[in-house]
Amino acid sequence: xxxxxxxxxAFIMATGHHIAAWRHPGSQVDSGTNIDHYIAVARTAExxxxxxxxVADSPGVQFKGDAEAFSRQGRVSYFEPVTxxxxxxxxxxxxxxxxTASTTYEDPFLLARKFASLDHLSKxxxxxxxxxxxxxxxxxxxxxxxxxxxxxxxxxAHEFVDVVKGLWDSFEDDAFVRDAASGVYxxxxxxxxxxxxxxHFRVLGPLNLERSPQGHPVIVQAGSSEDGKELAxxxxxxxxxxxxxxxxxxxxxxxxxxRMAKFGRRPEQLLVLPGISPVIxxxxxxxxxxxxxxxxxxxxxxxxxxxxxxxxxxxxRKWNLDAPPPYIPEPPKxxxxxxxxxLELARRERYTVRQLYExxxxxxxxxxxxxxxxxxxxxxxxxxxxxxxxxxxxxPPVLPESLDSFVDLVIPELQRxxxxxxxxxxxxxxxxxxxxxxxxxxxxxxxxx
Numbered sequence: 001x002x003x004x005x006x007x008x009x010a011f012i013m014a015t016g017h018h019i020a021a022w023r024h025p026g027s028q029v030d031s032g033t034n035i036d037h038y039i040a041v042a043r044t045a046e047x048x049x050x051x052x053x054x055v056a057d058s059p060g061v062q063f064k065g066d067a068e069a070f071s072r073q074g075r076v077s078y079f080e081p082v083t084x085x086x087x088x089x090x091x092x093x094x095x096x097x098x099x100t101a102s103t104t105y106e107d108p109f110l111l112a113r114k115f116a117s118l119d120h121l122s123k124x125x126x127x128x129x130x131x132x133x134x135x136x137x138x139x140x141x142x143x144x145x146x147x148x149x150x151x152x153x154x155x156x157a158h159e160f161v162d163v164v165k166g167l168w169d170s171f172e173d174d175a176f177v178r179d180a181a182s183g184v185y186x187x188x189x190x191x192x193x194x195x196x197x198x199x200h201f202r203v204l205g206p207l208n209l210e211r212s213p214q215g216h217p218v219i220v221q222a223g224s225s226e227d228g229k230e231l232a233x234x235x236x237x238x239x240x241x242x243x244x245x246x247x248x249x250x251x252x253x254x255x256x257x258x259r260m261a262k263f264g265r266r267p268e269q270l271l272v273l274p275g276i277s278p279v280i281x282x283x284x285x286x287x288x289x290x291x292x293x294x295x296x297x298x299x300x301x302x303x304x305x306x307x308x309x310x311x312x313x314x315x316x317r318k319w320n321l322d323a324p325p326p327y328i329p330e331p332p333k334x335x336x337x338x339x340x341x342x343l344e345l346a347r348r349e350r351y352t353v354r355q356l357y358e359x360x361x362x363x364x365x366x367x368x369x370x371x372x373x374x375x376x377x378x379x380x381x382x383x384x385x386x387x388x389x390x391x392x393x394x395x396p397p398v399l400p401e402s403l404d405s406f407v408d409l410v411i412p413e414l415q416r417x418x419x420x421x422x423x424x425x426x427x428x429x430x431x432x433x434x435x436x437x438x439x440x441x442x443x444x445x446x447x448x449x
Contacts, residue, residue: 005419005434006380006384006390006414006419006420007051007238007271007273007390007391007392007433007434008048008049008391009050009052009053009054009098009240009392010045010048010050010053010393010394011053011054011055011056011275011393011394011395012041012054012055012396013056013395013396013399014075014399015028015032015398016397016398016399016401017362017363017364017395017396017397018294018361018362018398019073019302019306019361019362020295020297020298020299020302020361021294021398021399023297024398024401026400026402027399027401031399032077032079033077033078035084035087037399038084038088039088041053041403042088042091042095043092044400044403044407045095046094047407048403048406048407049094049421049422051095051096051391051433052095052096052098052433053096054097054098054127054220054393055081055098055099055100056100056129057080057081057100058100058133058137059102059105059133059138059142060135060138060141061076061137066301068301072301081101082099082101082114082115085097085099085118085126086117086122089118089121089122094424094427094432095125096125096218096432096433097122097125097127098127098128098129098220099118099128099129100129100131101114101128101129101131102131102138103131103132103153103157103161104132104133105141105142108160108163108167108203109167109203109205109207111128111164112163112168113209115128115164116207116209116211116212117209119212119214120209120212123213123427123428124212124213124214124427124429124430125429126212126217127218127238127429128164128217128219128220129220129221129240130157130161130231130235131221132150132154132156132223133147133153134147154231156200157231158234159198160200161231162196163194163196163201165216165219166194166205167194167205167206168207168211168215168216169211169216170192170205170206170207170209171186171190171192171206171207171209171210171211172190172191172192172440172443173211173215173440173443174187174190175187175191175210190443192205193205193206194206213428214428215430215437215438215440218237218238218429218435219237219238220236220240221236221238221239222240222241224239224242224252232256232270233256233257233259233263233270234263234265236270237269237270237433238270238271238273238433239256239271239272240274240275240393241272241274241275242274242275242364242365242367243274243367243388244345244365244366248344249274249389253388254387256270256272257270257272268434269436271391272388272389272390273389273390273392273393274366274367274392274393275363275392275393276366276367276368276369276376276379276380276394276395277362277363277367277368277369277396277397278368278369278370278394278396278402278406278410279291279362279368279371279397280402280409280410281370281371281372282373282409283372284375287372290370291370294361294362295358295361298357298358300321302361303354303358304317304319304357306357306360306361307325307356309339310331310339310342311325316353319353321352321354322354323353324350324351324352324353325353328343328346328347329343331343342360342365345365362397363395366395368397373409373410373412376410377414377417377419380392381414381419
């Protein structure tokens with residue numbers, strides 16, 4: 001038995017993370033815009049005592065390639081995440097909600113208000129996944145010819161997060177008296193104007209919403225580039241990352257936690273949550289059969305398009321699918337962290353083109369584990385107990401089928417080993433993740449003075 005417990009998030013990708021999941025009989029084919037599907041998935045994750053559910057998001061249609069491949073991909077229509085989580089907060093009690101929002105294409109005041117509202121609506125279960133946005137299909141939606149350079153996007157992100165956190169502190173925790181007898185509603189001395197003037201933003205404040213149940217919604221980050229690790233070490237309370245080997249995951253874990261001291265933070269204030277996409281069978285043969293069935297649903301044009309970001313400008317249709325890629329490039333600028341994982345995997349395993357896209361089809365370069373509940377628990381335990389992870393972002397290959405299997409088969413095995421909770425510890429996401437409630441910066445400054 002162990003006192004330290006795994007933290008688990010359910011990373012929800014509409015029909016599932018496998019690129020052909022929408023064709024699988026265990027999926028909900030219209031799930032991107034089916035609220036009943038999301039209600040069922042959130043309730044399943046809560047039944048499994050997950051800390052949180054998460055959806056990635058980009059403000060644009062994400063696709064590169066030809067019309068045939070485009071017509072065969074099932075991820076072109078999906079809900080905006082904060083709106084979705086607000087609806088689901090009303091039909092759940094414990095599960096946390098992580099929504100993605102961009103520091104490059106959103107406004108700090110509006111974002112601060114939106115996430116504080118979600119935290120109030122959910123009674124303390126909101127989290128913001130901070131992204132800087134690199135997808136090519138986005139900038140034109142905001143009247144821009146191109147993205148800002150990655151370094152500038154991350155510079156802006158540091159300031160953006162600081163502004164949002166300052167706005168969340170506009171009211172002190174005890175500012176609202178609401179004394180009907182005296183007629184005093186709140187104490188104006190406990191309302192603070194941010195008056196931020198920086199390189200990228202001028203924001204007066206205050207936010208027109210009282211401090212939320214968690215003080216601040218939990219801050220999550222998902223970048224593993226050098227700039228991403230710096231942003232996480234400075235601001236994040238959980239980081240989603242992608243690695244396929246224990247050694248790489250251990251090196252990342254040491255690296256990002258080792259950066260925190262210079263920002264006045266302790267290692268336990270940041271949870272490292274690698275992605276794992278489990279294909280589960282009651283026997284190894286059953287698990288491998290499930291994986292083979294999924295792989296058989298990949299159309300070659302769709303598979304090749306998963307490789308386009310790593311070989312930009314190439315006509316991949318000319319390649320021999322059953323030979324290794326003709327060359328392994330340096331990671332393209334702007335997506336270095338994910339490209340490093342994929343290209344290093346291609347080198348290490350000497351995959352053919354088909355084998356590489358079949359691997360990426362499972363979870364876009366995250367760790368795919370095909371096996372029994374005991375074997376999957378073994379692998380998770382190994383990473384957890386050997387300095388590679390504080391928990392995992394579980395990425396079901398097919399939804400709802402794969403999440404049902406994880407909750408019914410893997411969760412009991414983790415609980416039997418003393419690695420995972422048997423009941424929620426608190427009522428807020430922070431309490432369940434074991435994270436501190438942040439002090440109000442203005443109240444702290446006044447006490448110090």
